[in-house]
Amino acid sequence: MLSKKTKYAFHALSYLAENQEKGAILIQEIAAAKKISQKFLESILLDLKKAGVLGSKKGKGGGYYLIKKPEEITLAKVIRLLNGPIAWLPCVSLNYYEKCGDCPDEATCNMHLIMCEVRDQTLRIVENKTVQDLVGSKQL
Amino acid sequence: MLSKKTKYAFHALSYLAENQEKGAILIQEIAAAKKISQKFLESILLDLKKAGVLGSKKGKGGGYYLIKKPEEITLAKVIRLLNGPIAWLPCVSLNYYEKCGDCPDEATCNMHLIMCEVRDQTLRIVENKTVQDLVGSKQL
DNA sequence: CTATTACCCTACAAAGTTTATAGACTTTAT
DNA sequence: ATAAAGTCTATAAACTTTGTAGGGTAATAG
Numbered sequence: 001m002l003s004k005k006t007k008y009a010f011h012a013l014s015y016l017a018e019n020q021e022k023g024a025i026l027i028q029e030i031a032a033a034k035k036i037s038q039k040f041l042e043s044i045l046l047d048l049k050k051a052g053v054l055g056s057k058k059g060k061g062g063g064y065y066l067i068k069k070p071e072e073i074t075l076a077k078v079i080r081l082l083n084g085p086i087a088w089l090p091c092v093s094l095n096y097y098e099k100c101g102d103c104p105d106e107a108t109c110n111m112h113l114i115m116c117e118v119r120d121q122t123l124r125i126v127e128n129k130t131v132q133d134l135v136g137s138k139q140l
Numbered sequence: 141m142l143s144k145k146t147k148y149a150f151h152a153l154s155y156l157a158e159n160q161e162k163g164a165i166l167i168q169e170i171a172a173a174k175k176i177s178q179k180f181l182e183s184i185l186l187d188l189k190k191a192g193v194l195g196s197k198k199g200k201g202g203g204y205y206l207i208k209k210p211e212e213i214t215l216a217k218v219i220r221l222l223n224g225p226i227a228w229l230p231c232v233s234l235n236y237y238e239k240c241g242d243c244p245d246e247a248t249c250n251m252h253l254i255m256c257e258v259r260d261q262t263l264r265i266v267e268n269k270t271v272q273d274l275v276g277s278k279q280l
Numbered sequence: 281c282t283a284t285t286a287c288c289c290t291a292c293a294a295a296g297t298t299t300a301t302a303g304a305c306t307t308t309a310t
Numbered sequence: 311a312t313a314a315a316g317t318c319t320a321t322a323a324a325c326t327t328t329g330t331a332g333g334g335t336a337a338t339a340g
Binding site (some may be wrong): 144145177179180197198199200201224253 | 300301302306309
Binding site (some may be wrong): 164166167168177182183185186189196197198199200202203264 | 313314315316317318
């Protein structure tokens with residue numbers, strides 16, 4: 001299941017996408033609009049900034065803004081960043097790979113192959129859906 | 141990610157599938173063979189029993205045994221039982237459905253639709269793979 | 281230059297979940 | 311009866327998620 005952090009990230013991103021013309025937007029504005037704890041949201045936006053998704057401006061008139069186009073920010077990127085691995089097993093994860101403790105050979109592990117398939121089908125969707133696809137719906 | 145509980149369940153089920161001819165099998169035998177805490181495994185097997193997957197016999201000569209054929213036990217069933225929802229959002233879950241707090245209409249929620257798609261693609265795989273498909277590989 | 285604004289950072293606490301342990305109880309075969 | 315085996319309840323340890331608090335730091339307006 002997606003964590004609240006991840007859902008908040010999508011809420012914030014779609015809000016920023018819907019208000020791009022306003023330039024930099026205050027954390028507190030997003031927090032109020034989407035009813036998210038402001039301090040909690042801060043750390044989420046910071047993660048998104050470090051990942052190159054958002055930019056920020058300090059000082060009076062500052063705030064956060066999209067640094068990429070909404071249609072360039074895939075759901076996969078956001079989920080990996082805030083939620084962690086998309087795969088169901090570490091040995092199948094592209095971005096968080098870890099060897100299975102006692103698995104001698106991934107090529108002959110049936111579970112490995114099945115989980116690869118699940119991962120690929122999931123990625124096929126979330127790599128091709130973007131923040132732009134979230135804009136326009138009333139809610140997430 | 142799949143929890144240890146879920147992985148243990150798959151290990152235990154494939155062990156039982158591979159040793160069906162031996163009849164009832166001791167918890168401790170499975171625990172030793174798969175290196176799982178015996179007490180922890182107990183509760184897992186009990187869950188599987190309550191779900192109608194396993195049967196058990198108490199007393200001397202007792203143990204656990206498959207009550208369904210390995211090819212009838214889908215991965216989806218085991219995952220739902222031990223890991224929880226397969227869907228990424230409660231409002232998209234078939235077995236653990238919950239309404240989104242503030243979503244007025246699922247039919248117009250883009251996120252809802254995308255997550256439905258992810259769920260369906262995942263289910264298409266794990267509803268059609270069974271414990272039988274795990275048997276034969278060295279590991280899970 | 282200086283006060284304000286708002287991002288940035290660290291620490292920690294509360295809550296929940298997962299994993300694991302302990303021990304008593306019940307049932308069954310011999 | 312007795313030993314063997316599953317069942318049940320309670321609880322603790324470890325970890326993750328979520329949220330709070332407070333101050334530090336950089337940028338901007340005037």
